[in-house]
Amino acid sequence: MSNSLTNADESVTYDAIVIGAGVIGPCIATGLARKGKKVLIVEREWAQPDRIVGELMQPGGVRALRSLGMVKSINHIDAIPVTGYSVFYDGQEVSIPYPYKADSAAVPKIKDLVFDGNDQVDDDETIRRSVYEDGEREMGVAFVHGRFLNNLRNITKREANVTCLQGDCVQVLKSDNNEVIGAKVQIEGRGKVDFHGHITFVCDGIFSHFRSELSPDHVPSIGSSFVGMSLMNADIPAKNHGHVILGHDHSPILVYQISDTETRILCAYNAEKLPRDLKAWMIKDVQPHIPESLRPSFDAAVAQGKFKPMANKYLPARANDVMGLCVIGDALNMRHPLTGGGMTVGLQDVVLFMQKFGDLDFSDRATILDELLDFHYERKPYDSVINVLSIALYSLFAADTNNLKELQRGCFKYFQRGGDCVETPVSFLAGVKPSPFELTRVFFAVAFYTIYLKFEERGFLGLPMALLEGIMILITAIRVFTPFLMGELMG
Ligand SMILES: Cc1cc2nc3c(=O)[nH]c(=O)nc-3n(C[C@H](O)[C@H](O)[C@H](O)COP(=O)(O)OP(=O)(O)OC[C@H]3O[C@@H](n4cnc5c(N)ncnc54)[C@H](O)[C@@H]3O)c2cc1C
Incomplete structure (x- = not known):
């Protein structure tokens, strides 16, 4: 591990401490740093993760990345442009292209965050600037999650006002009157170290340990699961589309290409507890509904047996009403991954946050708390x-x-x-x-x-x-x- 990732200064009072560098943490840290705030971001593992979540970003997420001046994070990762969805139902197919740009409001460019064309994509091996910038329809994008995260994290690391720390946050620090004042982090070679900040962002994601700081009953419900597999060199029925495969006697199946060679398939299972023999379930209940062209890659993946199950959670947001604390991203709010909206909601939250709070003084904690209560209501429409x-x-x-x-x-x-x-x-x-x-x-x-x-x-x-x-x-x-x-x- 690079030494620079473990030597954060604990004698400083940071403007903001960010716990978690998944999708949302780096965007918060980068935005605040560009607004001149001194930021500490803590992540337990900075090496590229291997996860099956957050692989298809809807146009609303791409627009948010533009507003934050971070859209080049979809470049140079072999990303697949997404132009819409195809829905399959009992052998029929309907194609659903993304909406026209002219029908949506203009993308806001946040002051200090957007500069030097960082709100526009570059040309690379798979992304065409002309399509994203000059096309008449909104565009989404699909990618290998870990590669996208690496790009986001590298943008954050380049910000002079950001200190990156590798460590496991073990506690949110509180004052005697129960206000949040920072985070305790377990750091390899240093032990448990206390860091202080005017505001602490909890962005520890899907399996959040610290969301309960808002309230002990801020816990997600689980109703169903997805079982994921990688299809290699799949013959995709509708290129550059997310696929939703429906039928009256099986749960939905999602398919989307995430790189030149890899296609993700997520097969829904309508219960939290999965069948014991996943291979048998795949062959009996899923395979018959897979479009013909996908069968060879599907059969090969089933034979390999590398199944990645993931519980689908639902968690409505709560108001951030604890002084010095802001819970955001999946730690705050989750929905069913069927519609691939998680990153979009989280990134739109970051945009709204930067618009509302970017120019405020974080040491004025009472004003920040007031504004956080408004933030809860202002985010409701999206x-x-x-x-x-x-x-x-x-x-x-x-x-x-x-x-x-x-x-x-x-x-x-x-x-x-x-x-x-x-x-x-x-x-x-x-x-x-x-x-x-x-x-x-x-x-x-x-x-x-x-x-x-x-x-x-x-x-x-x-x-x-x-x-x-x-x-x-x-x-x-x-x-x-x-x-x-x-x-x-x-x-
Ligand atoms: C099966 C599935 C498929 C999905 N597919 C999509 C999709 O296609 N499109 C989409 O938009 N959304 C999708 N989502 C949702 C999406 O993955 C999330 O909305 C998104 O990852 C949330 O980002 P986040 O930063 O809040 O959390 P995360 O991405 O979960 O990041 C949390 C980070 O915090 C770190 N961390 C956790 N605890 C600590 C700690 N104590 N100390 C230090 N670091 C810590 C973790 O290592 C991690 O890096 C999917 C979700 C699921 C379950």
């Missing part, structure tokens, strides 16, 4: 849309009742109508339409379209039956959607 969409779509796509299966089929047929029936829903997925009201309108448009299909199928003589079914479908839609939306907006 986080609630992405979070509720992920949960509602997962309920439909992993349908385990007849009414949900009807809604799933209705949703697919709604997409097949094209036009606004695709353009608006995809803008929620892309993370570029922060409007819970519009999301509600579209969700119930899908429900009513499903009911309409029922009436059409039943015909005149089946009207009473269709009416009954329609009521049940509507009740199911309300139950799937409304509690989560209310929870997100009111919480």
